[in-house]
Amino acid sequence: MGVFVGKHTRAIIQGITGGQGSFHTRLMLDYGTRIVAGVTPTKGGTQVHGVPVYDTVEESLKKHEANASIIFVPAPFAADAAFEAIEAELKTIVIITEHIPVKDAIQVVARAKQAKATIIGPNTPGIIAPNECKLGIMPAHVFRRGVVGVASRSGTLTYEIATGLSVSGLGQSTCIGLGGDPIVGLSFVDVLKEFERDSQTKAVALIGEIGGNLEELAAEYIAKEGYSKPVEAFIAGRTAPPGKRMGHAGAIIMGRTGTAASKIEAFKRSGVDVAEKPRDVAKLLAERLKKKSISTRGKSEK
Amino acid sequence: MKLYEHEAKAIAQKYEIPIPRGELANSSILVKEVTAKLGVSVAIKAQILVSGRGKAGGILFANSPREAETAAKKLLGAEIKGVKVKEVLVEEKIVAKKDLYFGITTDRAKCSYVAIASSEGGIDIEEVAVTMPERVIKVFIEPTYGFRSYHAYQITRKLGYAGSQLRDLATIFLKLYKVAMDYDAELIEINPLIETVEGKFVAADSRILIDDNALYRHPEYKERLILEGETELSAQEIEAKKTGLAYVKLDGNIGIIGNGAGLVMATLDAVQLYGGKPANFLDVGGGASADMTSSALNIVLSDPKVEVVFINILGGITRCDDVAKGILEAKKRVGFTKPIVIRLVGTNEEEGRRILTEAGVHFLDSMEEAAMKAVEIAKTEG
Numbered sequence: 001m002g003v004f005v006g007k008h009t010r011a012i013i014q015g016i017t018g019g020q021g022s023f024h025t026r027l028m029l030d031y032g033t034r035i036v037a038g039v040t041p042t043k044g045g046t047q048v049h050g051v052p053v054y055d056t057v058e059e060s061l062k063k064h065e066a067n068a069s070i071i072f073v074p075a076p077f078a079a080d081a082a083f084e085a086i087e088a089e090l091k092t093i094v095i096i097t098e099h100i101p102v103k104d105a106i107q108v109v110a111r112a113k114q115a116k117a118t119i120i121g122p123n124t125p126g127i128i129a130p131n132e133c134k135l136g137i138m139p140a141h142v143f144r145r146g147v148v149g150v151a152s153r154s155g156t157l158t159y160e161i162a163t164g165l166s167v168s169g170l171g172q173s174t175c176i177g178l179g180g181d182p183i184v185g186l187s188f189v190d191v192l193k194e195f196e197r198d199s200q201t202k203a204v205a206l207i208g209e210i211g212g213n214l215e216e217l218a219a220e221y222i223a224k225e226g227y228s229k230p231v232e233a234f235i236a237g238r239t240a241p242p243g244k245r246m247g248h249a250g251a252i253i254m255g256r257t258g259t260a261a262s263k264i265e266a267f268k269r270s271g272v273d274v275a276e277k278p279r280d281v282a283k284l285l286a287e288r289l290k291k292k293s294i295s296t297r298g299k300s301e302k
Numbered sequence: 303m304k305l306y307e308h309e310a311k312a313i314a315q316k317y318e319i320p321i322p323r324g325e326l327a328n329s330s331i332l333v334k335e336v337t338a339k340l341g342v343s344v345a346i347k348a349q350i351l352v353s354g355r356g357k358a359g360g361i362l363f364a365n366s367p368r369e370a371e372t373a374a375k376k377l378l379g380a381e382i383k384g385v386k387v388k389e390v391l392v393e394e395k396i397v398a399k400k401d402l403y404f405g406i407t408t409d410r411a412k413c414s415y416v417a418i419a420s421s422e423g424g425i426d427i428e429e430v431a432v433t434m435p436e437r438v439i440k441v442f443i444e445p446t447y448g449f450r451s452y453h454a455y456q457i458t459r460k461l462g463y464a465g466s467q468l469r470d471l472a473t474i475f476l477k478l479y480k481v482a483m484d485y486d487a488e489l490i491e492i493n494p495l496i497e498t499v500e501g502k503f504v505a506a507d508s509r510i511l512i513d514d515n516a517l518y519r520h521p522e523y524k525e526r527l528i529l530e531g532e533t534e535l536s537a538q539e540i541e542a543k544k545t546g547l548a549y550v551k552l553d554g555n556i557g558i559i560g561n562g563a564g565l566v567m568a569t570l571d572a573v574q575l576y577g578g579k580p581a582n583f584l585d586v587g588g589g590a591s592a593d594m595t596s597s598a599l600n601i602v603l604s605d606p607k608v609e610v611v612f613i614n615i616l617g618g619i620t621r622c623d624d625v626a627k628g629i630l631e632a633k634k635r636v637g638f639t640k641p642i643v644i645r646l647v648g649t650n651e652e653e654g655r656r657i658l659t660e661a662g663v664h665f666l667d668s669m670e671e672a673a674m675k676a677v678e679i680a681k682t683e684g
Contacts, residue, residue, distance in 0.1 A: 101513050102515065153564065156564065180563060238570075239571050246548075246550060247585040278572075278669065
């Protein structure tokens, strides 16, 4: 079973009638995700790819049972959509929308914490538990059910590394896009905790980038807790200049905070291996898992 | 988006935060007049959006209208850190008893705003945080009820003030929080926040950074962002902004285009790892059309330093056939003046590759291989 999502996930789609919403509804249905309803104010009573559409989340939940939502609503209205989902007591909320103001994101994340709901994103490709559930916009064909838990701040770079994991045969247990914004619902530490509890996950790949200090906090957590599973990290932006936003709103070195060097240094200090190239992540994890299985076998034989 | 000092000061004035008396001027004659009107010693401050303005000679002082005129002649039209000075702010010079710092910004780990104050103002707060961490006061702001009067009093007490000064300073903090929220500031700073010899407080310099994603709520600044404001941007960066592409100019000779911020950053890193120097960062984004790809190529090729272009596409929402069409479109429109290395995999890759093959354009499978190839070409071209 995946973390946060799995076979039990029954999702509604907020913003289902928009271009992106409708396109990805089709792809998620094709993947086997259980999409029970869609919501777009003023479009109630219509259907998108056979999924019934309602004007409000409240109405959709009177007719259907759901525990998750995925939001494709444009940035100026995305925070309202998230509050609506939280108020309706949905517990897993994926916010795909990019360009949500930081002030809105701070309020949404705070409200979700109070309601014990999990926010994935904003500005995320979503989350996928291969062969179980895809709540997101990632290309399904690069993923393969397996043992590596992946947490990442980027989209295509994750597909690049996931492809490597799939080809090597390791595959992924769950792949989570934390989101490219400065304020996001999940941190690397939150996800590490979930992967620690998840029996399908045998190793973890953390894909970070410049900006903020979530990677440093993850490194600290791994060292302090004596994290039990092998962790491999990759950090994008070694060549990024300070003060410039590198595509993602969150990918910016502010003053002295957020450099790739600081993150790499923090991981190395905590004994976490940092891959130099995306393709090395799968290779290095495979080696370490092999070593680990040999040493545990050795122990059990004694 | 960075606001000019005079824009930030205008906002401060609107919220009745005390600022020095002064006026904006764009000629030395005007500077002389303003100084005469103020009737005191003045500071003449270049209105440019670069940090470290003071150290770079962007602030001059004058004791008379004549001196002010001379100083203005030095500043206006001069280049400071590569940016031409078009306007100066002429302000009464404040005699400080003490320089304080106050700012509000976001804290990513706590997912909240944070108020930061220090008794050591006038210098970079990060410098203070390193050298005198005990002099930095931080209050994390609970999003549900915000920055309240007692937070302001807590900070003011820690700075050592009491009585009417406690009230005056706390009031300034509370007003600044209101500005930060009303204007969607990702950073607002008063540095220095001066305590005058008379015991009053004045915001001598202030800086506001508005969250780009919230600019739709502040249309008055959105216009000026593209039109004239960001004078420190290169021609390519302005063009990219208009097209909606994320572009950052760097100083190497290998032009880079990719889809997805993380992938493009990793591409730059790979190029550097193999001994090359990236000329730029350019993310065409998710679902890039043929048109976007063609504009991206135009922008990268317009940088004269570029010797070779490396296009790294991993198709997800982006379709390889669309990218291939965009590449050919650009080839038709501007011609390839420079060699191009392409890595194209993912959604509709067969069709994309067929289009390129027919047009005689080569492509590679792996990002690492392609990066090595681009570096090799750059070396022989350069």
